Amino acid sequence: MTDIVERYHIPEQHFWLRGPRSGPPVEHDATTGIWNVHGFAEAQELLGDPATYSSDTMRVIPKGLMPDAEELSLEGFITQLDPPEHGKLRKLVTSAFTRRVVAELEPRIAALTGELLDAAHERGRLELVTDLAYPLPVIVIAELLGVPSSDRALFKKWADALFERDAKISLTEPTEKQDAALRATLGPWQEMSAYLAAHAAERRRHPRADLLTRLVEAEVDGERLPAEQVVNFAIVLLLAGHITTTMLLGNTVLCLDAFPEQQKRARADRALIPAVIEESLRLFTPFAALGRATTRETELGGVAIPADQLIMVWLGSANRDPRQFPDPGVFDPGRDPNPHLAFGRGIHFCLGAPLARLEGRVALNVLLDRFDVLRTDPDDPVQFMPTPTMTGVRRLTLA
Ligand code: HEM
Known part of the structure; x- marks a missing residue:
């Protein structure tokens, strides 16, 4: 695995890519004040116990370190909710974002992939992220929600402001850099909320055949989603709906480049x-x-953890835990079963997993049809995103 790290110049902050860990599965980082969970069994146990391990992390982050929940209006944000509120919201949004809605997108995803690759072909070369891996999921999620996909430069601006950070979070040393970096996300966040609120309000007046309309109209036990929650859920979809899938597409091509026999x-x-x-x-x-x-x-994992502590669950490390995955650094699609935690586990299991899998499958099939061999260009080195918690290429040119 070390050769992959060197070959693709993977930055230091993606430390878990450097090979099987030798350290303990759960450890406290005295410098940052954060507990890090790296083991597969421990991560699985933690994600299955929301009563002990709450998703409402804002409650343990000292005031002043992050813009608080009110400023960000994180109230009712699905990823931050615990039972029973989480279950109620999840039921409501699931009723609008069904597997059928996703499955029906397959022909559109294939057509879009073809169009994006045609456009790149005319330009003479393919930079996978800009030409396909970014625009494909963003157009799909925008069309699904019912917001103009032509606004995608705006979505990218917001997503970059929120995710392109290399600052490390520390609870013990709220550095100025850290504070400034986090505060810089407020403006884009508010812009994005206002944009989606305007579209949701428009759907209340003029319903259409889109997900935003289904969200404003969704009812469970006679109750509808409050306007703020419609906006917050649309934000999750717009952000989670594309950045992650962009990373999936880029990373998959990288794996196939690194393991040509596969x-x-x-x-x-x-x-x-x-x-x-x-x-x-x-x-x-x-x-x-x-x-x-x-x-x-x-x-957890034989380690005592006090109440009100912040934990980072390193899905990346857990997915390379040699106790669970033999030869964890080897790309082996033959693993069966492959119980990886990339979509989480338990009540917050990724709602968009079927869409991400569909986009991945369709796009990869079209790429294999179009290219005799998928190979990275040695003259234009692969670049990774800087954010430590997000692992994805942000530039990958095909030779
Ligand atoms: C939740 C990963 C694509 C929507 C999650 C979680 C993970 C994840 C790890 C769990 C969060 C937690 O437990 O705190 C991914 C990955 C993706 C992907 C790796 C692509 C490769 C998508 C897509 C959508 C989406 C395409 C929507 C269109 C969501 C939502 C949640 C979620 C709404 C929150 C579920 C809840 O809190 O109940 N995702 N995701 N994701 N994801 Fe994804």
Whole structure:
């Protein structure tokens, strides 16, 4: 695995890509004040126990370190909610964002992939992220929600402001840099909320056949979603709906470049593509870490953790835990089962997983049809995103 790190100049902050860890599965970082969970079994146990490990991490982050929940209006944000509020919201949004809605997108995803590749072909070269991996998921999610996909430069501006950070979060040393970096996200956040609120209000007046309309109209037990929650959920969809899938597409091509014999196998037997996608999610886990907060004193992996502590669950490390995955640094789509945690586990399991998998499968099939071999250009080195918790290429030119 070290050769992959060197070959693709993977930055230091994606430390978990450097090979199987030798350290303990749970450890406290005295410098940052954060507890880090790296083990697969420990991550699985934690994600399955929302009563002890709350998703409402804002409650343990000292005031002044981050713009607070009110400023960001994070109230009712699905990823931050615990039971029973989480279950109620999840039921409501699931009723609007069904598997059928997603499955019906397959022909559109294939057509869009073709159009984007045609446009790149005319320009003479393919930079995978700009030409396909970014625009494809963003156009799909915008069309699904019902906001103009032509506004995607705006979405990118907001997403970059929120995610392109290399600052490390520390609870013990709220550095000026850290504070400034986090505060810089407020403006784009508010702009994005206002944009989606305007579109949601418009759908209340003039319903259409789109997800935003289904969200404003969705009812569970006679109750509708409050306007603010419609906006917050639309934000999750717009952000989670594209950045992660962009990373998945780029990382999968990278895996096939690094392991050419697996590329040959997948090309010869397209039934292997879903397993290729799963293995790419395991090896290059896009959302490398999730946050949780302890609600009481607890023990995990034999380590005592006090109440009200911030925990980072390193899905990236857990997905390379040699106790669970033999030869964890090897890209092996033949792993069966492949119980990776890239989409999380438990009540917050990724709602968009079927869409991400569909986009990955369709786009990879079209790429294999169009290119005799998928190979990175040695003269234009692959670049990774700087954010430590997000693992994805941000530039990958095909030779
Ligand atoms: C939740 C990863 C694509 C929507 C999550 C979680 C993970 C994740 C790890 C769990 C968060 C937690 O437990 O705190 C990914 C990855 C993706 C992807 C790796 C692509 C490769 C998508 C897409 C959408 C989406 C395409 C929507 C269109 C959501 C939503 C949640 C979520 C709404 C929150 C669910 C809840 O809190 O109940 N995702 N995601 N994701 N994801 Fe995804």
